[in-house]
Amino acid sequence: MTLRMRARLAPYLLILPGGLWLAIFFVIPIIALLALSLDTGNLINGFRETFHVATYVNQLSQYHTQFIRSFVYGTIATAAMIAIGYPVAYWIAFHGGTRKSAYLFLLILPFFVTFVLRTVSWQFLLADQGIVLGTLKNWGLLPQGFRVLSTNFAVIAGLTYNFLPYMVLPIYVALERMDKGLLEAASDLYANRREVFRRVVLPLSIPGVFAGILLTFVPAVSDYVNAEILGGVNQVMIGNIIENQYLVNNNYPQAAALSFVLMAALLIGVFIYARALGTEDILSVSSG
Amino acid sequence: MSVTQMPQGTAVVDTGSGLPAGAADTGGAPAPAGLAAIELVGVSKSFSSRDGNVQAVERIDLAIGQGEFFSLLGPSGCGKTTTLRMIAGFEEPTQGRILLYGEDMVGVPPNRRDVNLVFQSYALFPHLNVFENVAFGLRRRKVPHDAVRRRVGEVLELVQLEGRERRRPKELSGGQQQRVALARALVNNPRALLLDEPLGALDLKLRQAMQIELKRIQREVGITFVYVTHDQGEALTMSDRLVVMNEGRIEQLGSPREVYEQPRTRFVAGFIGTSNLLSGRVARVVGGSALLDLGPGERVVVPLRGGAVPGQHLDLTVRPEKIDMTGGPEPPEAECRIRGRVTDVVYLGSSTQHVVVTSTGASMVVFSQNRGTSGEASAPTHDVWLSWRAEHSYLLAEQEQAGDEEPREETGGTQ
Structure with a gap:
């Protein structure tokens, strides 16, 4: 009897650690965030739970531009990462030879420097009168008014640069573990090089691309460092607004409401995306 | 097309x-x-x-x-x-x-x-x-x-x-x-x-x-x-x-x-199936076959493809299923016969495999069908006679030629 009871309890006991982890680090903070977003008050007098839903309406109408801009930036940056990252991953996987690990190391080498510092160094490099633009302007190769910083391009390029390895690595894994016999089989069955890529390599690497999108789109949309350092007043992203509400205005309910909306939007998006593709395909990159 | x-x-x-x-x-x-x-x-x-x-x-x-x-x-x-x-x-x-x-x-x-x-x-x-x-x-x-x-x-x-x-x-x-x-x-x-x-x-x-x-x-x-x-x-x-x-x-x-x-x-003989390799010096050449010099009462005849002279060293192979094994001291009436002692008996279901060490020290494998008649399996340490027909002795090309001239001739013939 006790044995049977133990057998029945076993699955619950086994999911307990994972369940606890999820509860402590995901469910409880989310509930706290949701509760905070419905508070009213200020930092000095304290916040009280008043179920003030109007914060959401008010914040969304005030900051929808930054919201939309974040998603547009994230989408463009992710597309750029695929365009740049796929060929890089392909080249390392198929032409890297014995130096594959060296190339991968080079790819993640910038990660040894902090994210913020790397971005600041770009700010330094691309400054209006900095070593690149300043020199070109002195030589008369660029008009004096030309600038890169504080443009949409600068922020999107920054996002692309900072998250690129997260796109390359899953695509590389998908390409690398592909049975090279399949490429031979395709060319044995009369496929030319273009058809081998289109009919075999590309479809089999799609799970890697999808994993890359998941890993880059979410942090790119919610990023604020690139817009802060490389952008100007017209490049403000939702992340900057949230940061500002928390740390400058100390308006915690408003910041919480914006965070909650952003997270919900991303979660729903990812959920729809995963359902549309089938989680099996997304997971197959890691599990083979 | x-x-x-x-x-x-x-x-x-x-x-x-x-x-x-x-x-x-x-x-x-x-x-x-x-x-x-x-x-x-x-x-x-x-x-x-x-x-x-x-x-x-x-x-x-x-x-x-x-x-x-x-x-x-x-x-x-x-x-x-x-x-x-x-x-x-x-x-x-x-x-x-x-x-x-x-x-x-x-x-x-x-x-x-x-x-x-x-x-x-x-x-x-x-x-x-x-x-x-x-x-x-x-x-x-x-x-x-x-x-x-x-x-x-x-x-x-x-x-x-x-x-x-x-x-x-x-x-x-x-x-x-x-x-x-x-x-x-x-x-x-x-x-x-x-x-x-x-x-x-x-x-x-x-x-x-x-x-x-x-x-x-x-x-x-x-x-x-x-x-x-x-x-x-x-x-x-x-x-x-x-x-x-x-x-x-x-x-x-x-x-x-x-x-x-x-x-x-030698490679083909060894790679395909089980084969027994024997070697010896030519004692006599009679009508396209060579008689090898072995122990008393023993003889091995091998058909020649080219010429051979007495005293020449020859390698030959015999497939295990071509060999008959008989007990007793009397040599069997056969073109090729050689004396040996059983060292190993392996039951394989449809047949039995005997390993026999010959008087010249060569180890030979013999397959015999398990037809159910008595006396098929010999126990280890039994002295036996191995015998086979001359046509089942197959001369191997010499090792130097093996990889070189011999096969080339063969493939040349197919063009």
């Missing part, structure tokens, strides 16, 4: 000549009649590696007849797979020419060669279902949709996979995957089908069933099969002709019977 002219259904069966040109199993390895399907002329292949060049294939000459089931047999690293991959176009020969129906294929990429390869790993496209896997080659050749559906249906019927069109490869058993791989190549009706150890991943029972199945399919479609295997049983069962390869060279070419019964070299 235009795809629309591909023979369909019964037309395919008619093109098979039943017994291909090289199918005769007696006499010298016959040259394939007419134009060879595949011809290798002085083909060599070396790979450069960190520690110098590795010679994978060395000056191979070979002519494979149309509709023939031809095997490349040898241990791993003997160059058989490299040879097959050169025919398929995945490797280019360092030297020599590869002709497909008289047309030089060197420099032609795999997708423009009218041969198809069945891969050892099957290499089925995991993202495509069975139908699309099989249709892959036809689609690349822009075959009209109706014809694709008809051809794929026909070939799936041929390999007995009807009704599995919508399955993904990983939903199939190993044997079924193997059939899909075969169907995917056959559907294109290539001028030759190349098979790289296609049954290697299957278990014994399934492998034996597939051997018969492959042979049936080959007879039905009449396509030239070039079959690479390290399994001598497989090669002997299925082939019309085969070559035994070793260290990038051809050791012997012939029908399965020739290669088994008349191994030309």
Whole structure:
């Protein structure tokens, strides 16, 4: 009897650690965030739970531009990462030879420097009168008014640069573990090089691309460092607004409401995306 | 070749000549009649590696007849797979020419060669279902949709996979995957089908069933099969002709019977089946046979292919199933007889294997059928006589010649 009871309890006991982890680090903070977003008050007098839903309406109408801009930036940056990252991953996987690990190391080498510092160094490099633009302007190769910083391009390029390895690595894994016999089989069955890529390599690497999108789109949309350092007043992203509400205005309910909306939007998006593709395909990159 | 002219259904069966040109199993390895399907002329292949060049294939000459089931047999690293991959176009020969129906294929990429390869790993496209896997080659050749559906249906019927069109490869058993791989190549009706150890991943029972199945399919479609295997049983069962390869060279070419019964070299004798090697000095030469000098009462006669002089050292081989074993001190009436002592008895079910150490110190294996009559099995330490007919003594080429002149002569005869 006790044995049977133990057998029945076993699955619950086994999911307990994972369940606890999820509860402590995901469910409880989310509930706290949701509760905070419905508070009213200020930092000095304290916040009280008043179920003030109007914060959401008010914040969304005030900051929808930054919201939309974040998603547009994230989408463009992710597309750029695929365009740049796929060929890089392909080249390392198929032409890297014995130096594959060296190339991968080079790819993640910038990660040894902090994210913020790397971005600041770009700010330094691309400054209006900095070593690149300043020199070109002195030589008369660029008009004096030309600038890169504080443009949409600068922020999107920054996002692309900072998250690129997260796109390359899953695509590389998908390409690398592909049975090279399949490429031979395709060319044995009369496929030319273009058809081998289109009919075999590309479809089999799609799970890697999808994993890359998941890993880059979410942090790119919610990023604020690139817009802060490389952008100007017209490049403000939702992340900057949230940061500002928390740390400058100390308006915690408003910041919480914006965070909650952003997270919900991303979660729903990812959920729809995963359902549309089938989680099996997304997971197959890691599990083979 | 235009795809629309591909023979369909019964037309395919008619093109098979039943017994291909090289199918005769007696006499010298016959040259394939007419134009060879595949011809290798002085083909060599070396790979450069960190520690110098590795010679994978060395000056191979070979002519494979149309509709023939031809095997490349040898241990791993003997160059058989490299040879097959050169025919398929995945490797280019360092030297020599590869002709497909008289047309030089060197420099032609795999997708423009009218041969198809069945891969050892099957290499089925995991993202495509069975139908699309099989249709892959036809689609690349822009075959009209109706014809694709008809051809794929026909070939799936041929390999007995009807009704599995919508399955993904990983939903199939190993044997079924193997059939899909075969169907995917056959559907294109290539001028030759190349098979790289296609049954290697299957278990014994399934492998034996597939051997018969492959042979049936080959007879039905009449396509030239070039079959690479390290399994001598497989090669002997299925082939019309085969070559035994070793260290990038051809050791012997012939029908399965020739290669088994008349191994030309020590390597072939050792690689195919179990064989007993004997050596001795020539005592006398009588009418095309040599009598070897052995112990008292013993004698071994071996038919000669060339000349021999008394005192010359000869190597010969006898297959274990050709040897009779008798107990008792009286020597049997036989052309070849030799004394020995049983050291090991292994019961194999249908037969019993005895290991006998002869008076000259050679270790010989004897198979005897377990017919149920008494006295078949001798216990260890029994003294016995081994005897066989002179025609079953088979002279081996001398070691220096083995890899060189002898096989070259043999292959030369097939062109």
